[in-house]
Amino acid sequence: MSSENGTDDGTNVIEVLDPTGSVTVSSHGIAPRVDSLDGTTIGLLDNSKSNANVLLDEIGTVLVEEYGVEDTVYRRKDKSPIPADDLADQLHSQCDAVVNAYGDCGSCTSWCVYDSTDLEKKGTPVATINTDEFVKLGQSESQSLGMPGLPIVTIPHPMGDLREEAVHERARNAVPELVTVLTTDREQLMAEYENKYLDADEELNESDLYCPI
DSSP: OEEEEEOTTSOEEEEEOOOOOOOOOOOOOOOOOOSOSTTOEEEEEEOOOTTHHHHHHHHHHHHHHHHOOOEEEEEEOSSSSSOOTHHHHHHHHHOSEEEEEEEOSHHHHHHHHHHHHHHHHHTOOEEEEEETTTHHHHHHHHHHTTOTTOOEEEEOSOOTTOOHHHHHHHHHHHHHHHHHHHHSOHHHHHHHHTTSSSOTTOOOOGGGTSOOO
């Protein structure tokens, strides 16, 4: 953009304006984690993606049967590309920690990470699940939201068309890392996950934004 101004001697001076702005994002650490899952209530936030309910149901079952979780609270969003809002408030008030599933496309990954950072800022630790095809986008979103150390657990892509038995297997395989994310010292987690999938100065490729399948 430019503008042209006259001077006293009749010559013209072109002033070049730079329209580029700058964005300042406040940095937030993740919430303190629980010491143990024994006796806790764990929230299961379903963003309405296909098979998310099956995945979370199996995760909840394993957490209760094998890790001493006392109860689970299940909440399902009406659709994936919207914030959890009241559901997040309910999970924050009723649960010790939350498992949030899952991001496997552009918009749903963005909102999945948004919901997790929202809960973390409220003080509720979250284990966020993204498929491996979209985890770089998930980390980019967490960086832009001021929480680069948000722990994101990956599961294989795709998820939506899997049979129930395959979803159960992926759920069981993910549980150990989910437990680690909810029970490990927050400083250690942030150091481990801050650049795990995407360096701070790394730019996303087009392949990180769209599913190749």
